[in-house]
Amino acid sequence: MAESRRNLLIGALAIAGGYAALRFGPPAVAEIFAGDLEFEPVARPAGFRRIAGGDSSTGFDLFLGLDDDPGLDTGAALERVSAQPCEALYGDDRDPDVVPMASFSDYNCPYCRALTIRLSEIEAASVGRVRISWHELPLLGEASMLAAQAALAAKRQGAYVAFHKRLMRSPFRTTPEYLKVLADDLGVDKTRLLADMDGEDVRRELRESSALAELFAFVGTPALVVGRTVVQGEISDARLERLIARERADGPIEACA
Amino acid sequence: MIRLAGLVLSLALLGGGGAIAATSQSYESPALTARLITVEDGIGPDAGTISAGLVLDLEEGWKTYWRSPGEVGLPPEVDWAGSRNVASAEVLWPAPERFRAFGIENFGYRDEVVHPIRIGLDTPGRPVALRAVISMLACSDICVPLSFDLALDIPAGAGIDRSAAEVIAEWVEKVPLSPEAAGMELRAAALSPDGAALTVELERAAGWRSPDLFPELGDGTAFGAPDIRVSANGRRLWASLPILALADPAAPLTLTVTDGANAATFEDIATGVAVPDPPYAEAQPRRSWSALSWILALAFSGGLVLNAMPCVLPVLSIKLSSALRSAQETPGRVRTGFLVTAAGTLAFMLALAGGVIGLKGLGYAVGWGTQFQNPYFLIVVTVILTLFAASFFGLFDIDLPPGLATRLATVGGRGHAGEFATGAFAALLATPCSAPLLGTAVAFALTGSAFEVVAVFATMGLGLALPYLIVAARPGVVSALPRPGRWMLAVKAVLGLLLAATAIWLLWVLAGVRSEALAWSVAALLVGMIGLITLMRVLPSARGWAMATAAGLAVAMIALPALMQPEARAAGRDDVIAWVPFARADIARHVSEGHAVLVDVTADWCLTCKANKTLVLERAPVVDALAAPSVVAIQADWTRPDPRIAAFLEAQGRFGIPFNIVYGPAAPEGIALSEVLTPGAVMDALGAALGTEVALRSD
Numbered sequence: 001m002a003e004s005r006r007n008l009l010i011g012a013l014a015i016a017g018g019y020a021a022l023r024f025g026p027p028a029v030a031e032i033f034a035g036d037l038e039f040e041p042v043a044r045p046a047g048f049r050r051i052a053g054g055d056s057s058t059g060f061d062l063f064l065g066l067d068d069d070p071g072l073d074t075g076a077a078l079e080r081v082s083a084q085p086c087e088a089l090y091g092d093d094r095d096p097d098v099v100p101m102a103s104f105s106d107y108n109c110p111y112c113r114a115l116t117i118r119l120s121e122i123e124a125a126s127v128g129r130v131r132i133s134w135h136e137l138p139l140l141g142e143a144s145m146l147a148a149q150a151a152l153a154a155k156r157q158g159a160y161v162a163f164h165k166r167l168m169r170s171p172f173r174t175t176p177e178y179l180k181v182l183a184d185d186l187g188v189d190k191t192r193l194l195a196d197m198d199g200e201d202v203r204r205e206l207r208e209s210s211a212l213a214e215l216f217a218f219v220g221t222p223a224l225v226v227g228r229t230v231v232q233g234e235i236s237d238a239r240l241e242r243l244i245a246r247e248r249a250d251g252p253i254e255a256c257a
Numbered sequence: 258m259i260r261l262a263g264l265v266l267s268l269a270l271l272g273g274g275g276a277i278a279a280t281s282q283s284y285e286s287p288a289l290t291a292r293l294i295t296v297e298d299g300i301g302p303d304a305g306t307i308s309a310g311l312v313l314d315l316e317e318g319w320k321t322y323w324r325s326p327g328e329v330g331l332p333p334e335v336d337w338a339g340s341r342n343v344a345s346a347e348v349l350w351p352a353p354e355r356f357r358a359f360g361i362e363n364f365g366y367r368d369e370v371v372h373p374i375r376i377g378l379d380t381p382g383r384p385v386a387l388r389a390v391i392s393m394l395a396c397s398d399i400c401v402p403l404s405f406d407l408a409l410d411i412p413a414g415a416g417i418d419r420s421a422a423e424v425i426a427e428w429v430e431k432v433p434l435s436p437e438a439a440g441m442e443l444r445a446a447a448l449s450p451d452g453a454a455l456t457v458e459l460e461r462a463a464g465w466r467s468p469d470l471f472p473e474l475g476d477g478t479a480f481g482a483p484d485i486r487v488s489a490n491g492r493r494l495w496a497s498l499p500i501l502a503l504a505d506p507a508a509p510l511t512l513t514v515t516d517g518a519n520a521a522t523f524e525d526i527a528t529g530v531a532v533p534d535p536p537y538a539e540a541q542p543r544r545s546w547s548a549l550s551w552i553l554a555l556a557f558s559g560g561l562v563l564n565a566m567p568c569v570l571p572v573l574s575i576k577l578s579s580a581l582r583s584a585q586e587t588p589g590r591v592r593t594g595f596l597v598t599a600a601g602t603l604a605f606m607l608a609l610a611g612g613v614i615g616l617k618g619l620g621y622a623v624g625w626g627t628q629f630q631n632p633y634f635l636i637v638v639t640v641i642l643t644l645f646a647a648s649f650f651g652l653f654d655i656d657l658p659p660g661l662a663t664r665l666a667t668v669g670g671r672g673h674a675g676e677f678a679t680g681a682f683a684a685l686l687a688t689p690c691s692a693p694l695l696g697t698a699v700a701f702a703l704t705g706s707a708f709e710v711v712a713v714f715a716t717m718g719l720g721l722a723l724p725y726l727i728v729a730a731r732p733g734v735v736s737a738l739p740r741p742g743r744w745m746l747a748v749k750a751v752l753g754l755l756l757a758a759t760a761i762w763l764l765w766v767l768a769g770v771r772s773e774a775l776a777w778s779v780a781a782l783l784v785g786m787i788g789l790i791t792l793m794r795v796l797p798s799a800r801g802w803a804m805a806t807a808a809g810l811a812v813a814m815i816a817l818p819a820l821m822q823p824e825a826r827a828a829g830r831d832d833v834i835a836w837v838p839f840a841r842a843d844i845a846r847h848v849s850e851g852h853a854v855l856v857d858v859t860a861d862w863c864l865t866c867k868a869n870k871t872l873v874l875e876r877a878p879v880v881d882a883l884a885a886p887s888v889v890a891i892q893a894d895w896t897r898p899d900p901r902i903a904a905f906l907e908a909q910g911r912f913g914i915p916f917n918i919v920y921g922p923a924a925p926e927g928i929a930l931s932e933v934l935t936p937g938a939v940m941d942a943l944g945a946a947l948g949t950e951v952a953l954r955s956d
Contacts, residue, residue, distance in 0.1 A: 060286055060401055109400035110329050110361045139402045140331050140394055166923045166948040173477045173504075185851060185922050185948045220401035233399030 037246055042230055045085045045215055047255025050230045051243070060219035077211035085215060086256035088208050089225055090133050094256070099126075099227055099247045102133045104213060105164075106221040107147035107172055108140035111234055113164045115222045118237060120161040122244070130244060134160050135209040137221050146197075147172040150179070152205055153196035157188040228253045279418040281387075281409040288395040289321070290314040293387060293407045294421040299414025305381040307411065309374040310425040311335070311348070311391070313366070318397040320365050323353035325471065327363040328479045328501065331394040333372070339388030345377035351431035352513065352520035355469055362482055364471055371428035385411045431520070433513050439521035441514055444493075447532045448500075453845035453925075455480065456497040458533040459514060464491035468516045472498060475508030481926055484908070486535050495535045501925055549709065552701045553716045559695030560720020563687050566865050566933075588732035594676045595729040599722035601680025606718030609688070610711045613703065617710075628688070629862035630898045632818040635767045636779055640811055641682070642760040643783050649753030652790050684721055686759070695932075700910045769861040769896045772824035779814050786810045833875045834883050839893035841905055844920050847889045853921035853946040854889045855939070858906060858914045860896040865932060866915040873934040882943055921946025 039049040081088035090100040103119055105112035116134075123132045134155055136148035147167070154163040166185055176194075183190035196202055213223070216230055224231040226240070227247030235243075281293040296308040311333070313321060322330040337346050349372060353364040378385060387409040395401050436442060444458040455472055465487045472480060481499035488495070510526040628634045695717070702713035719726075728734055760783075768776035789807040793800050837843070839856065847854045857874065859866040873879055883890040893902045895914060906916060909929060917930040919942040928942040 060288075106400065108329050108331055108394065110358055110363055110396060111398070111400065113329075114361075140400070141392075162948055165945065173502075181851075220399045222399070233397070 037242060039229065043217065045082065045255065047253070048085075048216070048225070048228050048230055050232075077207040078214055081208060081211045081215055085212070086253065088212055090131075090256075095131075096252050098129060098131045099244050100131050100133065101227075101244075102135055102212075102225040104135045104137040104209065104218060104221060104223040106137055106140050106144050107151070107167065108144045109221045112222045113167060115224075115234070116161065116164040119224075122237070122240065126244075129248075135212065136206060137209055137213050137218065137223065138206070139221060143172060148206060149197040149202050150182070150193070152202045153193045153199075154186055154188060156196050156201075157186075157192065159186045159188050162186050228255060279409065279411060279421050281407045284391075284405040284407060286395075286401075286403060286405075288316055288319045288397070288401055288403065291391065291405065291407065293389060293409045294418070294424065295387075295409065295411060296417060296422045296425055297411060298416035298418050299412050300378070300382060300385055301415055302382045302413075305378055307376045307378070307385065308422075308425055309346075309376055309387065309409075310421070310428065311372040311374060311389070311407075312424070313370050313372075315366070315368055315370070315395070316397075319395050320356060320363070320367050320397070321370065321393060321395055322363065322365040323471070324350045325473045326365060327356075328361050330363050330365065330396070333391060333393035335374075336390040336392075337388065338390070341386040341388075342379050342383050343376055343385065343387065344379045345375075347375045347377075349373040349375070349429070349432045351428055352433050352515045353471060355471075357482070362480070371424055373425050373429045373432065382413060384413050387411070431518070433515070433520035433522040436521045436523050439514075439519050441516075441519075441521045441523075443512070443523050443526065445531070445533045446510060446512070446526050446528045447530055448528045449532055449842075450530050451842050451845040451849075452500060452503055453842075454497050454499050454532075455510075455528075456495070456532045457512065459494040459496075461492055461494065461516070465494050466517050468494055468496075468514060470496050470498065471513040471515070473508070473511040473513075474500075475504040475506075477504035478502060478507060495533060497535075499926060548701075549712065552698050552709075552713060555694045556698035556702075556713045556716040557720040559698050560717040561723050562694060563717075563721055564724055566687075591732035592729045595725045595732075597676040598680035598683075599725040599729065601677040601682075602684040602722040602725070603680075603715065603718040604677070605681040605684035606714045606721070607711065609684075610702075610714035613710050613714070614707045617703075627898065627903075629766060629860070630770060630896070632767060632771045632775065633815060635763055635770060636814050636818070638685070639760050639763045639767070639779065639783070640786075640814065642756050642763065643787065646753045646756035646760060647787060647790055649749050649756060651749075652787070652794060680722065680725065684718065687721060695913070697910075699912050703912045763862075766862045766896070771818055772821060774824070775817055775821045778817055778821070782810045782814045782817075833880060834890050836890055836892035839891050839902060839905075841901065844891070845925075848920050848922060848925055851922055852887055852889050853919060853943050854891060855883060855943065856891045856893060856905075856916075856918050856920070858893040858895055858902060858916040860894065860914060862896065863914050869915055869917070869934040873936055873939060876936070879936050879939045882940060887947060888943060919943055919946045921948065923948030 038052040040052045042048050042050050086094070089102040094100060101119065101123075103116060105116055107113075119132055123130050134151075136151055138144035138148035150172070151160060151163050154160055163182075163186060166182065179194060180190055183193045216223070216225065218232060220232070222233065224235065226243050227250070229243060229247060231240075231243070279295040279298050283290050283292045291314075292312050294310045294312055297304065300307065313333075315321065322332045324332045326332055333348075335346070335348060337343055351366070351370060351372070353366060356363040356365060356367075376385070376387070387407075389407045390404070391407065392402070392404045395403055433439070440461055440463055442460040444460055446455070446457045448455055455474075457470065457472075459468075468485055468487070470483050470485070479501040481501050483496050483498045485494065485496045487493065509524075510528055512523045512526055514521055514523070698713050698717060702710045705713070764776045764780055767779065786807045789803045789810070793803045796803075836857075839858075844854050844856065857866075857870075859870065874883070882888055893899075893905065895902045906912060906914070909916065909918060909927070911929075915932050915934075917934060917939070918927045919930065919939070920927045921943070924942075924946040928946060930938055930942055
């Protein structure tokens, strides 16, 4: 009797465990046993850090894109963002109760769009306690650049995430007909989208993002800055949630004060 | 391609190593090491071409891309502008590998790749200076653009770098051949009229082992994951690839086919519109033990969850009555009784597995719960249910003493056949609906081997029987039930009514499956049968002929479907939602017009479907969303067998219902919903499929 009861208990635990593994996935299970996050400072800018041993981004030459567009000269922009990196990353309007995140993505990078959508879900679920600034870092050629311009133009009409979702499974094309369909699908104003794509405002934003990438020595995409922590490449939801909690616990970013 | 074969041949005949290594300095990064090599150490007096190679040694986890990288990604590009005595350079692409990550299909290389390069010289016999500026993308968990220069000078002279020659020859062999050389033949290639899929049919006399396909239709075209099927004799290959986006205008079709180490490229293919039929046999992907054990865990949980599905409602009275019957017994008897009930459940599932294997062997398409499409099955179950109900109303056990407790004890004393039947019957009535988790397990079993069918169904049976097993493990729980008394007569009447209601529900299903006339006829014969059973009780002398007549009526009922014509199924009666009848091709058309499409596969016999409809689909906010002009609601009624719906389900990897899926401009592949719908899930899927929630609200 006692034995059968124990077997039953073991069986029930196995089902619960199986369900938990199904629901939360292997990365989360690993994360439970991962211990506390450890950090190491980044070379620059001062006051920022990264997760120790956390990514495979070391050892690359600093690089500014396959398609070096002379129009995107970042010299002046680099000086500007170096002076005030937090404003450039997160904007002027910063609330001490909100963990700021800056996302840098490229259309041609398979993981970026998946991450963008997950980030938007984290932001939505945080009910205002996490705020994401969307940056585009078109490193991978002309199509990347045009898609970045379109994404930033869509952002001006509140459709940045919708743009990324729309492009999840279909190639970006540059024909006027395609952009028209895209604008309709996103429910945005088509004339304004086309005007914004080529506007000085979007170019300036691309320059700033590119300068930030240079300042933070990003080697590729996706790249994230969560509070004062730089993350390059893929990061699991569970790890990201822990990082956000840690940033919240660590309080306002000294480097931004 | 013939030139390639010539190159392989000439490389194979090479002799003698060179003194100077024809290798450039390496470019090194954490992602990869790159260098240029050439076969020739020196340019011979009349040599007009040289054979070079771009060697990419990739670090663990890093990938580079094929000339058509898939939905995203970038192939390497080489600029030879700074070179001397180079007239042309043709970079060749070894057959790629398919990568799947984050739901995105990519084609490329890992570990190592060498791109053979054929270089044509301006002036034969003169020294060559190769200056390659290479731009490429390497991705692991981060995508890094790389740009680097490689330089290699080859003086006039003679000599061959043997090791470079071997490396280049090895990789030239991996470049897809002409179809003739690879022994592959293209039988048909068709773009479906709605532009939703590319279907091809190929033949290979040597047989297909692990084929994959990489079609190209120009920049801007993206294909989803292929559905590849090989015929029983292994020689015919049928494949269909969903087209996620189509370039306008599309370039001529180029198709690269790989099969292990063999690869061929078909160029300039003329596509037709006549889509070839798939062979009967589905390609059976190799399945690992870990996958099977995972599926078994799903099957067990799915079986357990099935206990909580509305489809099991009719079974509740049977379960309850077996618990009540046990209240008076010793723990040992209770344990045995419930173990036997669990065994009955398990036996039914094993019998079902046997039936599935048999039907599959005969080439029938098998689905979960599709026995409810069969009028003969429905009538037999209705008769059994009616007899159960009659016994609850006291019409049946006429030989037993009137005292309830005594009678139940006597039933128990007759052995365990009744309990076994209870378990089997409960499992049978639980099958018309799929449940969360169960769909995956059933799909796995129905496409798997006989062993997998048995393993999955048995595990599912264990999950379904778990409540009985828990009681068997702790027989004490039944003693918590109240003492028997007059109240049990009332309970019995209620249980009897529930069973009678189930029988009436099955008659209603029968009306949908065949015709109302058939349902009424069966009902009339059932009433006659009950009358005869009552008569046996009232007039013991009439017992013999009454029993024979009742049996005759049962036989007549079962023969009825063969005698009566089916009647056309009435569609879309008084529905709140303006359902559009199901036609698979319409989905792509609606999506191309920018609509979101909800497809609801349902049937009269699926109670979970009815619950979804009443609790979610026909309530705000879903009912309002489905009425929006940007949304099309399609209903596939599977009450009767329908090969089109069965094929649609199979294409989604499902074999049971409820099944709901949402398509839209932003989700051309569809977003499959859980068996149990929630308003949030439906609304999210519609929003995601449209690519925006704004459009939905503004409508």
